[in-house]
Amino acid sequence: MTPDAPPTPTVARRPVLTIAVASALVVVAWLVAFVTPTELDRSAPFVTTMSIGEPATGRNISATIDSVRLARAVHTDRWSADAGTLWVVVDLAAEAVRDDVQAVFGGTTLRIGDRTYEASERPASLARGGLSAGIPANGVLAFEIPASAADAGIAQLDLSIEEDVRLDSVLRLDIDLTALDVEDDVELAPTEWGR
Amino acid sequence: MERRSWWRSNAVALAALVVVLPATVAVTTVNEWSASASGQPSMVVAVEPGGQASYSGATWSDARLAPRSDGSDLGIPPGTKLLVVTIDVDFEPGDPPSCTLTLSETTGQQRRWRSADSDLVDWTTTEGMTSYCPSDAIGPYTVEVPFVLPDDAREPFTIDVVDGDQLPRFLRFGFGD
Numbered sequence: 001m002t003p004d005a006p007p008t009p010t011v012a013r014r015p016v017l018t019i020a021v022a023s024a025l026v027v028v029a030w031l032v033a034f035v036t037p038t039e040l041d042r043s044a045p046f047v048t049t050m051s052i053g054e055p056a057t058g059r060n061i062s063a064t065i066d067s068v069r070l071a072r073a074v075h076t077d078r079w080s081a082d083a084g085t086l087w088v089v090v091d092l093a094a095e096a097v098r099d100d101v102q103a104v105f106g107g108t109t110l111r112i113g114d115r116t117y118e119a120s121e122r123p124a125s126l127a128r129g130g131l132s133a134g135i136p137a138n139g140v141l142a143f144e145i146p147a148s149a150a151d152a153g154i155a156q157l158d159l160s161i162e163e164d165v166r167l168d169s170v171l172r173l174d175i176d177l178t179a180l181d182v183e184d185d186v187e188l189a190p191t192e193w194g195r
Numbered sequence: 196m197e198r199r200s201w202w203r204s205n206a207v208a209l210a211a212l213v214v215v216l217p218a219t220v221a222v223t224t225v226n227e228w229s230a231s232a233s234g235q236p237s238m239v240v241a242v243e244p245g246g247q248a249s250y251s252g253a254t255w256s257d258a259r260l261a262p263r264s265d266g267s268d269l270g271i272p273p274g275t276k277l278l279v280v281t282i283d284v285d286f287e288p289g290d291p292p293s294c295t296l297t298l299s300e301t302t303g304q305q306r307r308w309r310s311a312d313s314d315l316v317d318w319t320t321t322e323g324m325t326s327y328c329p330s331d332a333i334g335p336y337t338v339e340v341p342f343v344l345p346d347d348a349r350e351p352f353t354i355d356v357v358d359g360d361q362l363p364r365f366l367r368f369g370f371g372d
Contacts, residue, residue, distance in 0.1 A: 097304075097306075098304065098305065098306050098307065099306065099307045100306075100307070100308055100309055101297055101307055101308070101309045129314075130312065130314065132308070132315065132343070133306045133307065133308055133345075134304075134306060134344070134345035134347065134348065135272060135274070135275055135315070135343065135344075135345050137314075191314075192272075193272035193275075193314060193315060194271075194272025194273040194274045194275055195272075195273060195274040
């Protein structure tokens with residue numbers, strides 16, 4: 001492609017072709033970069049959305065939320081919490097689906113805004129308890145949150161077998177905390193097994 | 196004409212690719228799978244019904260899977276059933292095996308259960324038997340383990356016996372097939 005050389009048809013076509021192919025490659029490269037999953041995407045959990053009263057099932061966890069309540073105090077038959085905080089009380093049935101050999105209810109979190117609360121282990125509850133394949137455990141999860149936290153409105157309840165939910169199932173329920181009446185004192189039901 | 200000569204002049208390299216590419220895939224795959232499989236029960240030592248097997252330096256025989264002989268349900272939850280596994284274990288003096296027993300469905304949902312704990316059954320081990328493989332055993336014994344299953348669990352079942360030191364080998368007793 002000397003400037004002095006008389007342009008033959010082949011030489012004249014080449015720069016155009018080169019530019020076209022190069023541009024196409026740049027566009028393709030950009031597309032590939034654009035659609036490439038990020039590190040987070042590659043290990044993201046598989047989320048199943050729950051609704052109250054409906055069974056939801058993931059890889060090795062199945063749960064039915066019966067109700068969500070908000071209370072200033074909670075108690076069991078032999079334990080009670082001091083006042084001053086708020087409790088989100090979730091009544092539910094949970095079971096493993098395929099394999100209960102290592103099935104512990106390890107992932108029970110409530111996210112409100114930027115904060116994540118683990119289900120309290122102060123009262124007896126399903127939190128961190130064993131689950132059985134095909135035999136539901138009926139009981140509660142109780143989340144102790146600051147009294148002001150409920151003003152934030154939406155809370156996200158996440159349930160999973162492992163605490164580490166990377167590439168595993170998560171059952172998720174969105175809860176509008178402002179739509180719940182605040183009860184004075186709620187009795188936490190003891191865990192009962194079976195249908 | 197030009198294209199053909201390129202293929203021809205690179206014939207050796209191309210032929211090598213045909214061999215090397217599948218070989219690379221095969222070697223990495225075998226490497227990854229064997230590393231993964233060696234840490235979990237993946238090599239089955241199958242035992243015929245009524246038969247016996249040698250595993251973990253012990254002889255395992257007379258495996259039975261049955262409801263409790265007196266028919267009592269021992270407070271199991273509604274919608275469930277109790278099955279009891281017993282296996283005779285004999286071993287060289289001074290070298291008792293360890294064991295973890297699990298029960299699996301081999302058809303349907305192919306679920307797997309751990310032995311039932313006190314949440315599910317008010318269990319007391321039969322006099323003269325043991326509910327685990329004691330590391331201080333000095334003579335043959337019978338291990339007896341309860342399993343609580345949902346009513347819809349169906350035969351055929353298998354009982355898998357795993358001694359962590361023997362992985363990836365494990366012992367499998369079949370029932371009801």
